[in-house]
Amino acid sequence: MLRYILQRLGQTLLVLLIVSFLTYLLVDFLPGDPIAAMTGGEISGETYERLYREMNMDKPVLIRYFLWLKDALTGNLGMSQSYHRRVVDIIGERVPVTLYLSLLAFVISVPLGIIFGIISAVRRGSAADTAVTLTANICCCLPQFWLGILFMYIFAMKLGWLPSSGFVWPHEDFVMSIRQTIMPLLCLAIGGIASITRQTRSSMLEVIRQDYIRTARSKGLKSKKVIYVHALKNALLPVITLMGLRLGGMIGGSVFVENVFVIPGMGSLLVNAITSVDIPLIQGCVLLIAVFSCVVNLITDIVYVYVDPRIKVS
Amino acid sequence: MSQANVTADQANALIKANKAKKRRQFFKALFSRKIVLVSACIVMLIILVAVFAYQIMPFDPNKPAVRERNQGPSATHLLGTDEYGRDVLSRIIIGSRVSLIVGVLAVIIACIIGTTLGMLAGFFGGFIDDLISRVAEAIRVIPQVVLAIALCAVFGGGIVNMSLILGISNMTVYIRMMRSQVMSIKERDYIMAGRLQGNSNGRLMLRHILPNSVSPIIVTMTQQIGGTILAEAGLSFLGLGISTPTASWGTLVSGGRAYLLTNPVYSIAPGVCIALLVICLNSLGDGVRDALDPRLRGEL
Secondary structure, eight states: OHHHHHHHHHHHHHHHHHHHHHHHHHHHTOSSOHHHHHHOSOOOHHHHHHHHHHTTTTSOHHHHHHHHHHHHHTTOOOBOTTTOSBHHHHHHHHHHHHHHHHHHHHHHHHHHHHHHHHHHHHTTTSHHHHHHHHHHHHHHHSOHHHHHHHHIIIIIIISOOSOSSOOOOTTTOHHHHHHHHHHHHHHHHHHHHHHHHHHHHHHHHHHHTSHHHHHHHHTTOOHHHIIIIIIHHHHHHHHHHHHHHHHHTHHHHTHHHHHHTTOOSHHHHHHHHHHTTOHHHHHHHHHHHHHHHHHHHHHHHHHHHHHOHHHHHO | OHHHHHHHHHHHHHHHHHHHHHHHHHHHHHTTSHHHHHHHHHHHHHHHHHHTHHHHOSSOTTOOOGGGTTOOOOSSSTTOBOTTSOBHHHHHHHHHHHHHHHHHHHHHHHHHHHHHHHHHHHHHOHHHHHHHHHHHHHHHHSOHHHHHHHHHHHHOSSHHHHHHHHHHHHHHHHHHHHHHHHHHHTTSHHHHHHHHTTOOHHHIIIIIITGGGHHHHHHHHHHHHHHHHHHHHHHHHTTSSSOTTSOOHHHHHHHGGGGTTTOHHHHHHHHHHHHHHHHHHHHHHHHHHHHHOHHHHTOO
16 A cells, blocks of 8 residues: 555656746746846846846756756745746745635536446436436536636626625625625536536446446345445445545636636736746646646555455555 | 359458448437537538538628728627628638637647557557656646646747647547557557467557557547637637638637627627537547447447
């Protein structure tokens, strides 16, 4: 067990190293001159030379990468060129907002998705199943940004029930915060509920077909017990994988919602960084998002082994 | 001699008949579900609209008309006009081309790069496998939206660049799928026989392994096309994808945001189109998967 965890940890570190290198390379490929982008282009040749050397532009890519990595490991991701502040500070402000919204959406969507999935699997072919499956299939395909605009039009503009955009923390203004988070939360949760419903339904149907379920039924166990105790336990395993994936993609996953509802989170920060070609900020955002998803992946894998003892044997 | 030829011809005819029968079975299984049939019809319709866009659309989609700015739906402009007085319906019609072209092109690019890399990794194993698999894993841990956004900064917008960006961010699926596919196929007897005949590695891969992996590739492609179109719309919505004046459904939704009060249809209608196309493509994809999976067709 310990060996497995260490092995996965090693793999994760390797992947992280590759990710960080790719991130660095990616930004290196950016068109345009980073020094011109930083200063606005109105500098003398001498200052340009000095900055050129200060930013290590005269060294080969690999060396620059290691210098950058060394800084990044000590928590120094450089200065943002558009915000004129430390990248770490900006990200530190933005991450909690995104995490707050995405975690809330996650907490809402997991139980609902599982319940809908079970209902439609157990009553396969019934009207309830058709309704749930159809709704889930449709909700999976709705563009999140469009859904946001639709909600905004209905609830903020036509009905006037909710504020159309913005974000405040609950401890700053509780009522306003709740009112502002309803629509973004709905947008984020609908896709999650739909995909968890689909996964739960299909893995539940898969499990119900198996022999041990027939055995449980034939030995006279109550149908409810068979489904909620025997089948559900195994059916939820693929759902855990899906949950891990959703959690891992959480920081970058709310780009559209943040854009529509003007929420100062990581997604809108990333888009700002890209549109203003702010190289240190792009690197910082992508690196953090990748590290987060890597760590969540690792945790999911370890949890998986604890939940499913069959893996331990093989 | 002639007799041998006849039997060879007969064998060929038999193989052909068998293939035709399989094809018929596939389409019969595919369209046996009503929802798949309906989806296929809608997708067909959207493709026709895209092909005959210039014949169908009532106005020039890129021609501004200052006097007719920001109109609501009317008899002349069924879905109203935008901030430059351009007809929204015409822009939606021409925008269908962007979605379809980028969707198909991106999936093809992802398939070609991913299948090649996956095949190499699975076939040769060892260092090549490690290298390709680790890099693929590194690309996979970056959430797809984030990866696509980051690549947008490098490649910039436009139809071809968008396809490339979405192709790259989708390719890891093919790498993983193809790698495991090849690893199981290369142990089969007919690959050994092919090797003993003196076939080169390249020929083995292209003529013997690839044809036997066609159905999972097709399934993956049909499953991905909807998501790719959704991603293109999203990037264009964020202003990173297809740039103005070219109309894309994503930019239309974004453009209509400021005019929600005067003409909500401007923003909402293109979104309905995206959703409809993606829903139909996904259910068609599910249909293809079920039809190609022999377990569900009752052949095994």
